[in-house]
Amino acid sequence: MITDPTGLSADTRERAAHSGADPSGTTAGPPRPSVAQPPHAAPRRRRRRAHPPLDPRPSVPLTLVTGLVLVYTLLPLVWLVINATKDQEDLLDSFGLWLGKDVQLWDNISRTLTYDDGAFVRWTLNTLLYVAAGAGGATLLAVLGGYALAVYEFPGRRAVFAVVIGAVAVPGTALAVPTFLMFSGMGLANTPWAVIIPSLISPFGLYLMWVFTAQAVPAELLEAARIDGAGELRIFFRIALPLLAPGTVTVLLFSMVATWNNYFLPLIMIKDPDWYPLTLGLNAWSAQARTAGGEPVFDLIITGSLLTIAPIVVVFLLLQRYWQSGLAAGSVKE
Secondary structure (H helix, E strand, O other), X not given: OOEOOOOOEHHHHHHHHHHOOOOOOOOOOOOOOOOOOOOOOOOOOOOOOOOOOOOOOOOHHHHHHHHHHHHHHHHXXXXXXXXXXXXXXXXXXXXXXXXXXXXOHHHHHHHHHHHHHHHHHHHHHHHHHHHHHHHHHXXXXXXXXXXXXXXXXXXXXXXXXXXXHHHHHOOHHHHHHHHHHHHHHHOXXXXXXXHHHHHOOOHHHHHHHHHHHHHHOOHHHHHHHHHOOOOHHHHHHHHHHHHOHHHHHHHHHHHHXXXXXXXXXXXXHOOOHHHXXXXXXXXXXXXHOXXXXXXXXXXXXXXXXXXXXHHHHXXXXXXXXXXOOOOOOOOOOO
């Protein structure tokens, strides 16, 4: 048996260790309970409550409502496209949602563009002028005014806010007669300026850009640019304007549609057919069928209506990619 220098065997020392006694022969006292030390763990993180997954099952009532809205929206457009392919005789004798005997779409388009010495082309150019000057100017003023109201502090800011909200609530028809009297007194009635200048005022666009700028342009980003020595114009064009692209496109589309489809303002301002927009021109073609000896051209009116809405549809499809959000995400570290 192997013993250590104390004279105790290894077996004896092992039993003494389990019994709590001192291996040298002295009593070590009662065994102490061992306390388990918790491991040095990392701080606990709060568990985020997982969002329940979306129900993949379709909702029958919601599907029915969506289908009804879709039919209500597309049915007039489908009717317009189908009837633009008919001549005058088929238009009056055939079912509205079915094709006629022959497809006359290209012939109708050609006759529409050349009828009455090309009046439709002239009305289209007038409408483009009103949209470019009126809607473009309204968008520019809304972007500049909304940015200034959202970024800068100045006396009377609350009063401006109240005026803008009040102007949004006032319908345009209520201001038509006062606007006509004012422009008539200045000698601008029956001129393009009578349509362009009122179109420059867009309270809704100003309010929209005001709210959008307050959310899309962080104040810390502007302060950092000022600290780096950038001027206010450079900050606006190089930093703020790219962040305002979705709001700018939204205001531009709203202004374009409002000016393109504007009927009441040109009706009271313009008397010369050479300055008619498309809305007044098509209405003039429709009215001539009700006059004595007038030639009904309902097929040309329908084809002209199709040509009128086509540019707006194209513009919406081209500009929809700018409707994005979160362009300023990550630009400021919080």
